[in-house]
Amino acid sequence: MENFGRFANKDLALEAFQDFSEFARTQFKAHPEWEEWLKSPEISDPTHYRGLGRLKIDWEELANCSLNLENRIDALKKLKQREILRIGFFDFALVWSLEEVLKALSLLADFSIEIILDLAKAQLGFPAFPFAILSMGKLGGKELNYSSDIDLLFLHNESNGHHDMANRLGKKIVQLFSMAYGGFYRIDLRLRPDGNSGILVPSIKYCEYYYSALGESWERMALIKARKSAGDSALAYEFEILRSLFSFPRHITEEMFEEVFEIKSRIEKELLDESTKKRNIKLGEGGIREIEFIAQSFQVVYGARYPILQSRSTLETLEALTECQLIPRKEMEALKLAYYFFRQVENRLQMVADLQTHLIPENIVQKKAIASSLGLELEPFEEKLETYRMTVRKLFSSIFPLSKEKGESIFHFEIFPDPQKAYKDIQSLLDSDPIKPSARVSKSLKRLYPILEETLKKTVDPNLCLSRFVQFAEKYGTKAMLFESFASSPKALELLLRLFDSSSFFTEILLSQPDLFEEICRSDGLYTKKTVEEFFNELGRIEKDHRTKYRLYRKGELFRIFLRDILGIASLIDIEEEYTALAEAILKHACNLCHAQSNAIIGVGRFGGRELGYGSDLDCLFIGNNLNGALELNRFLSEMLPSGILYNFDFRLRPHGEGPIVLEEEMYEHYYRSVAMFWEIQALHRARFVCGNEEYGRRFIRFVDDLWVDWSRRIPWKEFFELREKIQKERDSSVPVECRIKTAPGGLMDIELGLQIWLMGKQIREPSMWKAFLLLEKEEGHTARLAREGYVFLRRIESVMRRERNSPISVLPIDEAAREKLARMLGFDSKAKFMEAYFTTLESNRLVFEKLTSQKPP
Known part of the structure; x- marks a missing residue:
């Protein structure tokens, strides 16, 4: 007979398994047929895969196809216990790897959750609506052990008044789990938003609000492993997007490591005494939790930068940390060996009596039994425990600031002309949700203090900039996320405050559209000088409601160009040319929309010279006979809407500076040949064709060129200097x-x-x-x-x-x-x-x- 793992054969392995596990002996005594089931060729074959379909068939058989709820719940509990015996047997004999054991245990839990959900739905008879059960912790990572609680989060989509039904369904699920109490799964719902005091079944919308505004660092870590175990896949996918953004934020500082140390310190202080600090392989010094904290801390801080770190598996994450050069390979291998060994020991501890324990027994006999179950003598077992514990603790201590003295962050108000006003503004930043103040807001703001203070020192008006920053934070909505973002991106904060310092107009744009700042900063738009063609093509993709959408587009582009200006990315010439290109592209589209393209539009003044700046009007001459089109074009651009205006035209350079805004070319030619003063001729030096009727436009420009040459032969110097003096005087x-x-x-x-x-x-x-x-x-x-x-x-x-x-x-x-x-x-x-x-x-x-x-x- 072939060897069976570390035993000579299956029979010896099964006998040793029962000697070791009180749980196994009890179950076989209560269900003698289970031992024969386990010995059967198919079941005792470690390569035989038992998936969800096979589990469901077995569950129906154990229930004898009964429709009675208690019978079906009891059958589910029996299925769980019987499968645990099979998994434990393969684990004990070392014919399965740790990964195989943990995945099998997790699959079994997922199946049980799905069945409980189906039974609850059947009991209530509700119409179908989106509801999902998400698993976190060890089950979420598919790393479940034998007697662990399963951390769950119920979720619904908040549409069509589903809240009441979702809450009742959640209560029914809890009731069904409790019906199977004793040998079945204990569920833990404390990781939901607001914990025990929170809504039993939160909506996806509330989760989004909670995690963005109130979520703490430990919740970021907890959600790393969150995944769907049962229910609606589309809803679970929505949560997956939310989870990814929350657990792997783009902006977070390495002070996250300090917070993790504080969490670990509280665990050791509140949950452990001196006698258990070294015996508890999960929570104690150098234990499983420290390895998990190392992995999860790096995931939170660097996960957005390195997607390979976004794994739910601890072992996979440790490997990825080396790939990303965040932990040396030698140290990573040591952590993996320690984790593997500790998880095996944890499984053995719980395998004995199906109890949730993580304590190495003090009793020598019991300790020897644990060691022997892993194929070790007592002394090598204890040496391994101590070596791995010291290795983990040493690395944990090198990463986390165990002895760092943390001073209280103090804001220095003497940098402000009005310190009292600044103090009130800082206090209003600290005030988060009036219903539920967040410690996260306070922590993240205090972390931001030194950067905010240093940046405000560089501003011209620090009081004004701080007040505008307060307004922006209120509009942004999630202060903690905002403060964390700026703490990790000081350059972004400097740009924002420089913006507040530079312009009331652009501050108002940003306060009305807070997302605009991040949207532009994240794009490559700050480093792009757009042409007329590029603006024209982007505008061409706008459909319907052009009056409003063009105005919003223009505001966004003005804002982008303004940021290029205050950052010094673009020169004055670049800014003027880009502003002009934007105006020209809008004017070309508007011409078509208003059926004004039969007129030629000639740009003069700074528009003609491609030198538009902040607040510039469009100096134009309209040539043609389509007055209605010209008037409609003027209305389209200058009409005041809630989203503002596009542009005002300035027609003062037209003949006589009054009258119709569009004239035929013969009238222009007559006026400029016979009536115009010299200064009006001078003003034409900037004339250029912009859009509309190209034939009219080209003819007019040729006329202007000829007129210019003609006047250059007879410059009226006296008139020129008199006009200059008059303008300077008046x-x-x-x-x-x-x-x-x-x-x-x-x-x-x-x-x-x-x-x-x-x-x-x-x-x-x-x-x-x-x-x-x-x-x-x-x-x-x-x-x-x-x-x-x-x-x-x-x-x-x-x-x-x-x-x-x-x-x-x-x-x-x-x-x-x-x-x-x-x-x-x-x-x-x-x-x-x-x-x-x-x-x-x-x-x-x-x-x-x-x-x-x-x-x-x-």
């Missing part, structure tokens, strides 16, 4: 002249007019200022450099001021505090240094203007 006259960024001597207008008149003198028409600087550079390198530097400096000031409310503004603030803030926003240490640079730039720009207009004195 525009923005309510503020001191030196505060007028645009019209002050040496302001933006001087660079623009100077460059225009220089180009006209060369008979060159170039709509783009940036390209015009390059043309100037070919002939006047030094002048071009000064002109460009002065222009960029003033445009940057203008841009920083305009982005606050996304509205036009061209004068410096009069208020000293506002001017100080502006200086710091621009990177200056003080207002004085900023104003010194500003006046130096105006003086330089005046000289540049004189140089550019010196080709013909006034």
Whole structure:
């Protein structure tokens, strides 16, 4: 006869098994036929697979096909006990590996849960509705032992008033498990949201809220092993997505390891005394729980980064930790050997009397029996226990901060101009759910304190930034998750606070759409400069309700470009060109939607030069005879909806600055040839065809080019300088002249007019200022450099001021505090240094203007 594991044959193995296990002796005595069943060729064959189908057939046979509930429950209990004998026999004889034993025990539990669920449904007679039973702990990981509780979570989908039915079904399941009490499974429902005080059958929606807002670190670890054991697969899949996001968060700090140590310390302090710390192979020093904590802690912290770590199996996870280079292979192998041995010992301890115990017996005889069941003498057995315990404890101690002194996180309010206001804001951050305050929020915020404080120090207005951060946290909804995210991503927090510091307008966008921030930061959009074609194609995928959806799309894109600006990823030129491309793409689609494409749209001003900035209107000329289409287009873009407007048109450069907004090309030609003043001709230097009727557009641009050359031969210098002086004197006259960024001597207008008149003198028409600087550079390198530097400096000031409310503004603030803030926003240490640079730039720009207009004195 062939050997049977560590025994000479099956009979000797069975005899030894009964000698060792009081549970086996009791069961065989109560059911003598079970011994013959176990000896039968098929059942005693370790390679024979007994799946769910075979178990169901056996259960029906044990119930004698009775429909009586008590009989069927009793038959299920008997099936469980009989199968445990078979699994235990193969385990004891060492013909099955540990993995085979644990999977067989877990399969048996899954089958029993499925049957109990079916019986409960039949008893209540409810119509079918989504309900699932999820297993956690050892059963969830398919690592169940002989006498473990099974950790379960009941779940329903909260649709069509299913809550009451789900709750009644949950109670019935609990009742049926209790009917089989004694030799059957003990279920533990304490891992559900809110524990014993929580709803017996929570909905998927409540679980989503609970885990995102209130879930603690230990719950992240517990849910790693969660899986469906019975019930609705679609509902279980929904939970699987939730579980994955919660247990493997994208943002979590390594302080998670400190929390795990605290949990382990409480276990040792509250559940163990000195006499059991080394005898308890599960909870004691260097025991199973420490190995599980090592695996699960790394899974929570690094699982999102390394999907291979998202296994429910402890042994598989340990192997994956080495693959991810988080634990050296030598240490991983030691942990696996220890885990394997401890789980075998745990099984032997529970195999004796079917009791949930993890204590190595003090009695020498009993201890020898455990050792012998593993094929060991007592001394080698004890040496193995001690060696593995010390190995695990040493590694656990190297990973977790066992002796680290943890100081209380303190927020320093002296960094704020208004410390009392800041204190109130910090307190409001600590207030979580008014119904159930969360310790997780407090912990995660205190973890964030040093990063938040350091980042606020860099802001211009820390009080304002903190207040806006409070508003954002309230809108975001799950404070703990938000704080954990920023604690692990300080750069994201710095960007958010810089945003709050830079613009009220974009703060309001973010507060209305909090998800926008993460959505943009996670994409590669911050590093992408989109073209007209790319914007046009994305808009083309929008269907229906274009008025609202275009506005929302534009807000999102404005927000993305704004972030590129404040991060310094994109230059001023890039920002202007991308804003212009966005406007152009929207205008092209809107033209088609409003049936206005028979008109040609000519961009002038900054739109024509592809230099749109924050709050810019679209300076346009409409050429054609489709007035209705033009009016509809104007309404489409400028109508104020709850989602805002798209763009306002500025038609002031049309003939006479009034009258119909669309004119035929002959009228334009007549006006510009016979009526227009020189400044109106100058304004055409930025004209370019944007969209609509291409034939009209190209003809008009050819006309403008000819007109430009014609006027370049007879520049009215006197009119030019008089107009410049008039504008400088009258525009923005309510503020001191030196505060007028645009019209002050040496302001933006001087660079623009100077460059225009220089180009006209060369008979060159170039709509783009940036390209015009390059043309100037070919002939006047030094002048071009000064002109460009002065222009960029003033445009940057203008841009920083305009982005606050996304509205036009061209004068410096009069208020000293506002001017100080502006200086710091621009990177200056003080207002004085900023104003010194500003006046130096105006003086330089005046000289540049004189140089550019010196080709013909006034």
